[in-house]
Amino acid sequence: MAMKGRFHFYEGYSMKEVTFPVRVMYELGIKTLFVSNAAGGMNPGFKIGDLMVITDHINFFPEHPLRGKNFPTGPRFPDMHETYDQSLIKLASQIAREKKIRLQYGVYMGVQGPTFETPAEYKMYRILGGDTVGMSTVPEVIVAHHCGIRTFGISVVTDLGGFDIPVEVSHEEVQEAADKAQPIMTEIMREMIVRSEKLEHTKEEQFNTDHPTEDWKK
Numbered sequence: 001m002a003m004k005g006r007f008h009f010y011e012g013y014s015m016k017e018v019t020f021p022v023r024v025m026y027e028l029g030i031k032t033l034f035v036s037n038a039a040g041g042m043n044p045g046f047k048i049g050d051l052m053v054i055t056d057h058i059n060f061f062p063e064h065p066l067r068g069k070n071f072p073t074g075p076r077f078p079d080m081h082e083t084y085d086q087s088l089i090k091l092a093s094q095i096a097r098e099k100k101i102r103l104q105y106g107v108y109m110g111v112q113g114p115t116f117e118t119p120a121e122y123k124m125y126r127i128l129g130g131d132t133v134g135m136s137t138v139p140e141v142i143v144a145h146h147c148g149i150r151t152f153g154i155s156v157v158t159d160l161g162g163f164d165i166p167v168e169v170s171h172e173e174v175q176e177a178a179d180k181a182q183p184i185m186t187e188i189m190r191e192m193i194v195r196s197e198k199l200e201h202t203k204e205e206q207f208n209t210d211h212p213t214e215d216w217k218k
Contacts, residue, residue, distance in 0.1 A: 026148075039134035042125060043131040050157040054153035055089060058107060088150065088151075088152040107132075
């Protein structure tokens with residue numbers, strides 16, 4: 001099952017509407033969710049056009065997608081220590097090495113939008129531990145995790161911020177950068193979907209993120 005686009009919180013949709021497609025996927029028996037987004041890069045090791053595999057996220061949305069009556073798909077207070085499937089992250093790293101594709105790894109900061117970040121906000125998000133920042137993904141991933149759906153996420157770095165020299169950002173520039181990175185991301189995603197069907201999901205597999213931006217070279 002594939003979605004064309006998504007519902008964004010900044011468009012005025014409620015969190016229940018934003019995450020409704022994930023609940024439909026669960027009812028259809030979907031076991032694995034692949035998500036992608038365009039994001040601003042705050043890690044000084046990143047450059048425009050990079051692909052960042054999401055190893056974790058920081059939820060900066062003003063409302064939590066699990067707020068309200070708990071769905072029986074998961075516990076009232078779900079553990080979030082491994083939200084992004086480690087075996088899928090490891091698989092992405094393997095595919096990137098085989099195809100000699102530059103991959104970064106890091107933490108995605110999810111914010112409401114719709115404004116792009118101010119220089120001060122970029123710096124704050126970086127201090128908090130974010131490597132990229134965007135206006136989607138986190139709500140859907142939280143609900144997927146609550147439903148027991150394993151998740152893999154990847155960001156296209158479409159602009160940079162938080163550095164000494166402020167850089168103006170436009171939606172057109174973001175779209176252009178995303179379009180250029182699309183073929184590479186599609187290649188990785190296609191291969192991952194094929195291989196993930198044969199991948200045995202085990203919690204014992206771990207992925208080393210001590211030096212996340214260097215692992216792709218190994």
